[in-house]
Amino acid sequence: MKIKMNLELKDEPGTLARAIAPISACGINIVYIVHDREKKQANGNITVQITVEAEEEQIKKMRHSLEENKIRILSIGEERLIEELTFIMIGHIVDTDIKDTIGRIDETGYAEIVDLELKMPQKKKESSARVTIKAVGKEEMKRCMKIIGRMAFKKGITIVYPVEL
């Protein structure tokens, strides 16, 4: 399962590496880190948001290990893909290797392609695909749309998004 946590770190060089080490040591896969040094807490410490993919046992071990290393966990919980977006792509999707491009969404760690339906025309024309993405939040979905927008522009693909009502 995907777990999102917020860790409190001192604002000094090397603290992020020191926080990551005990996590990796438990054999846990880190999928996503948001590190904003501008956002400080009242005590001058900074917060780092880390999303990991791990089993329950590994999480237990990790919590313990973080505590031992005096790294405070501000919050921790399962990350759910709550945002969903379905859109249609039109273009030479197969020639331009769609798998590679939308694969980039799966690599983000905060979103996944949950459905992909491809329809090819009989004649040698452009094909169409319907894609459904799930993401952990609205901000993350917006980032996905940016990735897709850049890809569509580069590969000459038209995207039909749902109308916002």
Place this chain on the structure above:
Amino acid sequence: MKTAKISIVGFGSIGAGLATEIAKKKDFLKIKGYDLKVVTIVDADGAEIDEDGLNIKSIIEKRERGEDFSYAKGALDLIGEIDQDILVECTPSNIRNGNPGLNHILTALKNGVNVVTSNKGPLVVAYKRIMETAKKNNVSIGYEATVGGAIPLINLVKGNLRADDIVAIKGILNGTSNYILTKMHAEKRDYEEILLEAKELGIAETDASYDVEGIDTASKLVILANSLMGMDVKYEDVEVEGITRITPESLDLADELGCTIKLIGEVEREGKRLKVSPKLVPYDRPLSVGGTLNIVLIKTDVAGEVTISGKGAGPKETSSALLSDILNIVDERC
């Protein structure tokens, strides 16, 4: 009885359609207290003039016989020469420099003649200049017919919704592209085939690029943004994508979701966002109207959402909008 002298500039489908409606509704309008006299009709090749009111039927018959107009005069010659209350401008839309319409409109306003127009070009290119000129010369300009054909959109917002702040407008503003998408969806046929058929049926013009590439919708968005939302935008501010790449397969994929694809124009004041693009629209939403229908959803701070739909083009339907502007001016100025 209120009397108004009208001149029609541009005697194509809209100009002739308006003249026909004025003639047909003569008695009806008289009962309502209006006597509209068409005193000049100007086309690219000349003019017809009668200060007591032209016989519309015989002029249309003359045109049908392929005969030329009687006077070798243009709109600009006649503005100062013939006494007129309202000039109705229906020459072709030119969104590059607005002409010849812009020149006709500005000259009329400067000469104290009120203007009603169906021509988008001048308003897209020089909205501010036109409004300032009208104000300075203490005359009115009506442009209801430039957006949404018969739909009383501009007068609705400027009249009944005038206490509301319009924050967003979105909708289907082009009947030709809506017809093509609706047909493609229903008959699972290619874009090119349906476009050809629409041209044969006279629903699409020979050069349909303005319609299918989203240029017409984008021009209308510019007019709406500037006139109803207090924005100051140009055509170049609109992000435009048309319907030329929509495939029958994409409509199938949309259908499986309970949606269809529509060419939607949207303007949002926040972030100055103007966009024309094909969008997925669920069947159960008003924006899914089919055929050549247009629809507009207006988002305001007080009323919330107001949706209005109707025929977006056609000489008869557009005459309804032109006549409403004409009568408003007659009420106000004549």
